[in-house]
Amino acid sequence: MKHITKLIIGLITIALVGYSKSEAEISTVEIVTPSYSTGDDRLTPGNSEAIVSQKKSSGQDAESYFEKAVKHYSEGKYEEALADFNQAIQLNPKYAKAYNGRGLVYTLLEKNEKALADYNQAIRLNPKYAQAYNNRGIVYRRQGENEKALADYNQAIRLNPKYAKAYNGRGIVYRKQGKNEKALADFNQAIQLNAKYARAYYNRGLIHKGNRNIEKARSDFKKAADLFKQQGNQKFYQDSLDQLRKLQ
Incomplete structure (x- = not known):
């Protein structure tokens, strides 16, 4: 079937x-x-x-x-x-x-x-x-x-x-x-439809970063990094970590 x-x-x-x-x-x-x-x-x-x-x-x-x-x-x-x-x-x-x-x-x-x-x-x-x-x-x-x-x-x-x-x-x-x-x-x-949607967390993090909502941006980039790592996506895992470093 x-x-x-x-x-x-x-x-x-x-x-x-x-x-x-x-x-x-x-x-x-x-x-x-x-x-x-x-x-x-x-x-x-x-x-x-x-x-x-x-x-x-x-x-x-x-x-x-x-x-x-x-x-x-x-x-x-x-x-x-x-x-x-x-x-x-x-x-x-x-x-x-x-x-x-x-x-x-x-x-x-x-x-x-x-x-x-x-x-x-x-x-x-x-x-x-x-x-x-x-x-x-x-x-x-x-x-x-x-x-x-x-x-x-x-x-x-x-x-x-x-x-x-x-x-x-x-x-x-x-x-x-x-x-x-x-x-x-x-x-x-x-994200509401797919709580493990790493790309959406990353993209939302960019919005928060642009709005200077630093804590929310950090939270989203960290979540994105965790999910990308779990999914074996090394490139975007590193990109997410780069974003986190820029916010320190």
């Missing part, structure tokens, strides 16, 4: 003009993948390989290429992932998740126009695809198209009011526009 699960595959760091690299807001792009009854609802590189081998007896199809693409992406094999997403789309031109997945790879390779084309197609095929709106919003934000980014984050939230990542992304845009109260409200909501 199939379930839908979220596999977060990749971090995109967006640095705002006028801020140092260590003050970059943190957001994510994501892909939704089908999962199978393997004793673990989460799709991991280990069990995705098993899924692919199980399907070989019935021949390769679009879904198995999609699974291979996710596995290759998780291993950092982006060209192989692209090839498999291409094959999945060739076999099933109406496979919205494959367009979203390929768009994700293009986003991380900074091929923004190709990424936008794929997210657009994913949304045409599935107008209720919240993840594709979120991912397209990230590309628009990278391009400085803040109003388009806001429209996509708003739509993602309308489709899924519990979508913590979309609140985090929208908060980043609001902060970029100097709308700190709205940004703070979105980061608060992201």
